[in-house]
Amino acid sequence: xxxxxxxxxxxxxxxxxxxxxxxxxxxxxxxxxxxxxxxxxxxxxxxxxxxxxxxxxxxxxxxxxxxxxxxxxxxxxxxxxxxxxxxxxxxxxxxxxxxxxxxxxxxxxxxxxxxxxxxxxxxxxxxxxxxxxxxxxxxxxxxxxxxxxxxxxxxxxxxxxxxxxxxxxxxxxxxxxxxxxxxxxxxxxxxxxxxxxxxxxxxxxxxxxxxxxxxxxxxxxxxxxxxxxxxxxxxxxxxxxxxxxxxxxxxxxxxxxxxxxxxxxxxxxxxxxxxxxxxxxxxxxxxxxxxxxxxxxxxxxxxxxxxxxxxxxxxxxxxxxxxxxxxxxxxxxxxxxxxxxxxxxxxxxxxxxxxxxxxxxxxxxxxxxxxxxxxxxxxxxxxxxxxxxxxxxxxxxxxxxxxxxxxxxxxxxxxxxxxxxxxxxxxxxxxxxxxxxxxxxxxxxxxxxxxxxxxxxxxxxxxxxxxxxxxxxxxxxxxxxxxxxxxxxxxxxxxxxxxxxxxxxxxxxxxxxxxxxxxxxxxxxxxxxxxxxxxxxxxxxxxxxxxxxxxxxxxxxxxxxxxxxxxxxxxxxxxxxxxxxxxxxxxxxxxxxxxxxxxxxxxxxxxxxxxxxxxxxxxxxxxxxxxxxxxxxxxxxxxxxxxxxxxxxxxxxxxxxxxxxxxxxxxxxxxxxxxxxxxxxxxxxxxxxxxxxxxxxxxxxxxxxxxxxxxxxxxxxxxxxxxxxxxxxxxxxxxxxxxxxxxxxxxxxxxxxxxxxxxxxxxxxxxxxxxxxxxxxxxxxxxxxxxxxxxxxxxxxxxxxxxxx
Amino acid sequence: xxxxxxxxxxxxxxxxxxxxxxxxxxxxxxxxxxxxxxxxxxxxxxxxxxxxxxxxxxxxxxxxxxxxxxxxxxxxxxxxxxxxxxxxxxxxxxxxxxxxxxxxxxxxxxxxxxxxxxxxxxxxxxxxxxxxxxxxxxxxxxxxxxxxx
Numbered sequence: 001x002x003x004x005x006x007x008x009x010x011x012x013x014x015x016x017x018x019x020x021x022x023x024x025x026x027x028x029x030x031x032x033x034x035x036x037x038x039x040x041x042x043x044x045x046x047x048x049x050x051x052x053x054x055x056x057x058x059x060x061x062x063x064x065x066x067x068x069x070x071x072x073x074x075x076x077x078x079x080x081x082x083x084x085x086x087x088x089x090x091x092x093x094x095x096x097x098x099x100x101x102x103x104x105x106x107x108x109x110x111x112x113x114x115x116x117x118x119x120x121x122x123x124x125x126x127x128x129x130x131x132x133x134x135x136x137x138x139x140x141x142x143x144x145x146x147x148x149x150x151x152x153x154x155x156x157x158x159x160x161x162x163x164x165x166x167x168x169x170x171x172x173x174x175x176x177x178x179x180x181x182x183x184x185x186x187x188x189x190x191x192x193x194x195x196x197x198x199x200x201x202x203x204x205x206x207x208x209x210x211x212x213x214x215x216x217x218x219x220x221x222x223x224x225x226x227x228x229x230x231x232x233x234x235x236x237x238x239x240x241x242x243x244x245x246x247x248x249x250x251x252x253x254x255x256x257x258x259x260x261x262x263x264x265x266x267x268x269x270x271x272x273x274x275x276x277x278x279x280x281x282x283x284x285x286x287x288x289x290x291x292x293x294x295x296x297x298x299x300x301x302x303x304x305x306x307x308x309x310x311x312x313x314x315x316x317x318x319x320x321x322x323x324x325x326x327x328x329x330x331x332x333x334x335x336x337x338x339x340x341x342x343x344x345x346x347x348x349x350x351x352x353x354x355x356x357x358x359x360x361x362x363x364x365x366x367x368x369x370x371x372x373x374x375x376x377x378x379x380x381x382x383x384x385x386x387x388x389x390x391x392x393x394x395x396x397x398x399x400x401x402x403x404x405x406x407x408x409x410x411x412x413x414x415x416x417x418x419x420x421x422x423x424x425x426x427x428x429x430x431x432x433x434x435x436x437x438x439x440x441x442x443x444x445x446x447x448x449x450x451x452x453x454x455x456x457x458x459x460x461x462x463x464x465x466x467x468x469x470x471x472x473x474x475x476x477x478x479x480x481x482x483x484x485x486x487x488x489x490x491x492x493x494x495x496x497x498x499x500x501x502x503x504x505x506x507x508x509x510x511x512x513x514x515x516x517x518x519x520x521x522x523x524x525x526x527x528x529x530x531x532x533x534x535x536x537x538x539x540x541x542x543x544x545x546x547x548x549x550x551x552x553x554x555x556x557x558x559x560x561x562x563x564x565x566x567x568x569x570x571x572x573x574x575x576x577x578x579x580x581x582x583x584x585x586x587x588x589x590x591x592x593x594x595x596x597x598x599x600x601x602x603x604x605x606x607x608x609x610x611x612x613x614x615x616x617x618x619x620x621x622x623x624x625x626x627x628x629x630x631x632x633x634x635x636x637x638x639x640x641x642x643x644x645x646x647x648x649x650x651x652x653x654x655x656x657x658x659x660x661x662x663x664x665x666x667x668x669x670x671x672x673x674x675x676x677x678x679x680x681x682x683x684x685x686x687x688x689x690x691x692x693x694x695x696x697x698x699x700x701x702x703x704x705x706x707x708x709x710x711x712x713x714x715x716x717x718x719x720x721x722x723x724x725x726x727x728x729x730x731x732x733x734x735x736x737x738x739x740x741x742x743x744x745x746x747x748x749x750x751x752x753x754x755x756x757x758x759x760x761x762x763x764x765x766x767x768x769x770x771x772x773x774x775x776x777x778x779x780x781x782x783x784x785x786x787x788x789x790x791x792x793x794x795x796x797x798x799x800x801x802x803x804x805x
Numbered sequence: 806x807x808x809x810x811x812x813x814x815x816x817x818x819x820x821x822x823x824x825x826x827x828x829x830x831x832x833x834x835x836x837x838x839x840x841x842x843x844x845x846x847x848x849x850x851x852x853x854x855x856x857x858x859x860x861x862x863x864x865x866x867x868x869x870x871x872x873x874x875x876x877x878x879x880x881x882x883x884x885x886x887x888x889x890x891x892x893x894x895x896x897x898x899x900x901x902x903x904x905x906x907x908x909x910x911x912x913x914x915x916x917x918x919x920x921x922x923x924x925x926x927x928x929x930x931x932x933x934x935x936x937x938x939x940x941x942x943x944x945x946x947x948x949x950x951x952x953x954x
Contacts, residue, residue: 055920
């Protein structure tokens with residue numbers, strides 16, 4: 001070797017592999033306006049669809065008159081349930097084992113429900129024709145309160161009349177969907193009865209919406225000559241959409257190609273299957289030309305999948321000195337008119353049973369009752385793994401309430417109850433095996449960085465100054481410590497519509513030493529093309545810059561379950577590493593042949609195989625790739641390709657410690673976020689820059705949900721927050737500076753130790769912002785108040801506590 | 806949504822009461838009213854163009870009058886449908902009191918709004934309704950006083 005030969009450190013850096021803050025390769029096209037989203041797709045002869053939607057939340061559809069609409073020049077067709085019925089497509093299955101009307105079949109169950117689908121030559125004509133469709137409704141009593149729904153004689157789902165058994169067990173009432181129970185009820189109740197201290201609280205985690213910048217849409221193109229259906233759409237799980245489309249339409253799966261192009265944010269909103277997708281397919285089959293459907297913002301907010309809407313009642317038992325002995329949680333879950341919750345089949349309330357949080361709680365019980373109401377269907381995991389945001393909010397509020405009950409510092413209460421490092425893998429009372437964690441180290445680091453003691457001292461002084469009339473602002477110190485459960489999931493217990501939740505990666509190494517890898521996932525902004533290339537670079541010794549990552553086309557990508565619930569890195573990322581290792585195993589045989597030694601006599605070194613004990617003799621991955629295509633190697637097939645389908649042995653459990661310092665003006669209700677510190681432990685860190693971006697995004701959506709974002713209904717079932725004027729989407733104006741930090745506790749079962757991070761900041765952020773608001777008023781007797789903490793509600797809290805007197 | 810107010814009209818009670826039952830007077834006074842047909846003494850049919858925030862739509866509706874309290878009180882209920890724009894229903898109780906040849910008209914109205922109108926206009930609807938009611942009664946007083954003169 002001479003001075004020109006790069007040293008090991010340099011070779012490693014050249015790969016831009018794990019740990020490199022490599023710039024996002026996607027951004028060149030996004031920042032230049034060259035992205036290709038569904039609405040950018042324009043096919044020859046394409047028609048446009050638009051929906052007639054119900055203005056009523058609950059009504060019988062007496063008649064639909066299409067005549068005036070059909071007379072409008074440019075209108076091609078108006079589809080109603082009657083037209084879809086012969087194809088058996090007027091209803092469709094939901095991901096939760098229920099069924100949902102594609103177009104109103106005799107009645108409507110929520111405002112904005114799809115009643116008729118107008119197909120016209122352009123989007124404007126379609127919208128005009130929508131107004132010409134005359135629908136006669138007969139109003140029915142509207143039920144928007146899930147507790148009322150369980151008492152009333154009003155039957156929402158007449159199609160289920162008499163069915164006492166649903167997809168998830170017995171139904172107790174005609175508006176009841178399921179009861180899901182986990183844990184040990186009898187022992188939990190016994191512990192509560194015998195406890196020295198019990199804290200109880202009921203909290204409402206309001207209905208909100210992921211509201212991605214790009215709304216949902218699809219373009220269906222049925223080629224009647226070759227019998228092939230191509231479906232472009234905003235799909236977070238394109239392969240599942242292909243399977244469902246095949247099962248519903250009867251078109252053989254090989255004749256369906258589903259393509260997710262660039263997606264402008266998903267956050268769970270694009271997991272479900274919507275009537276618009278079905279109608280665009282049917283319309284294309286009927287008309288023989290491509291049909292596009294793209295919803296507008298109001299349609300997105302009022303009809304596609306919402307998130308949360310959980311009424312949670314908790315009881316937490318503890319000793320006088322703060323050791324938690326048991327936890328009881330009951331949830332009344334408002335699922336709207338149809339149960340279209342997007343969860344793995346066996347988990348009708350998602351992973352709500354992670355609600356014991358980061359604490360060593362010996363016994364617990366959880367029951368969730370799903371209920372029908374006259375609201376839009378959905379129930380997606382908005383930037384979180386399935387219902388984990390609800391679970392973490394619940395436990396982090398219960399901890400605060402218990403701290404009040406015990407008159408104890410909430411940071412100390414957490415400290416004495418954390419699962420200890422040596423308890424991992426930890427078996428939780430509600431059935432999960434936490435793979436790894438080091439909570440105390442993260443907590444101490446967080447508290448030290450923000451000078452927690454100093455903050456509490458300042459807060460106490462502020463309270464005194466407020467009482468003396470010297471200030472009108474209060475200070476809140478919001479704490480949260482969360483454990484996420486992501487990477488769904490093991491095929492043995494996780495499936496979507498029967499499809500096991502594995503994921504996949506297929507790699508082809510080209511002769512000149514570059515590569516393409518295709519995955520079963522689909523980026524919606526996460527930066528997969530950047531990070532998955534980094535995983536592979538470290539595994540196979542080719543620079544990330546020489547690796548193309550492709551996702552979203554079911555004709556080329558291997559089958560996978562898609563991207564949501566922070567599953568891409570834990571599952572498809574693992575598949576990528578495993579496929580890379582298969583490449584490396586074959587490369588080892590080729591290298592050994594080229595170096596004329598036995599396979600076992602070479603070893604891997606960053607980007608090459610070297611002869612053991614003779615490092616000057618080596619073959620780089622580039623040389624090996626070329627040899628794979630130009631040499632006849634005895635016993636080795638030509639080419640260098642691999643595919644891996646990865647079934648994860650367990651979930652991964654990222655965690656984090658967040659602190660928010662807030663100043664609240666009690667006279668205006670305006671909170672000012674002075675400081676936000678976020679420590680995340682997502683195991684092995686693939687690209688720190690992307691992690692930081694993910695944390696900023698997740699925290700901003702957490703701020704939105706905690707401080708104002710909601711889907712609100714009035715008593716008549718009108719959506720009161722149907723536009724961005726009323727639905728809070730934070731801008732740079734509301735968003736504070738975030739400080740990010742980390743610890744690294746690799747997952748023991750993941751091939752590279754990574755755990756997923758995209759959703760952690762949302763999961764941990766919501767309770768942190770909420771706790772900060774509530775903590776500001778703790779000294780004045782506040783125990784709990786529901787989100788969203790908008791200015792008006794904060795003002796009301798201050799008023800109720802007599803702070804305006 | 807509830808609206809409550811009063812207005813003093815420079816005309817005797819009997820004149821005011823008669824005007825309240827006169828479809829032609831009502832047509833002139835109801836903001837955006839294009840058509841008002843009297844089917845009987847108590848049943849009316851109306852076509853009204855309404856604009857709330859970004860929603861503008863033609864509402865057609867039926868109004869039923871309750872004249873049992875004549876000439877001191879008067880109430881009406883109605884419902885209207887604006888198709889894709891939404892729908893509304895409501896009612897109003899009106900009392901008339903004569904003081905020194907003038908009539909004090911008090912109204913107490915309730916309305917329920919649904920559909921796009923409620924979604925888009927939720928923050929505008931109360932103020933719009935107030936304005937419409939004020940427009941109606943100002944015009945009404947004007948018409949009645951001029952007829953009288």
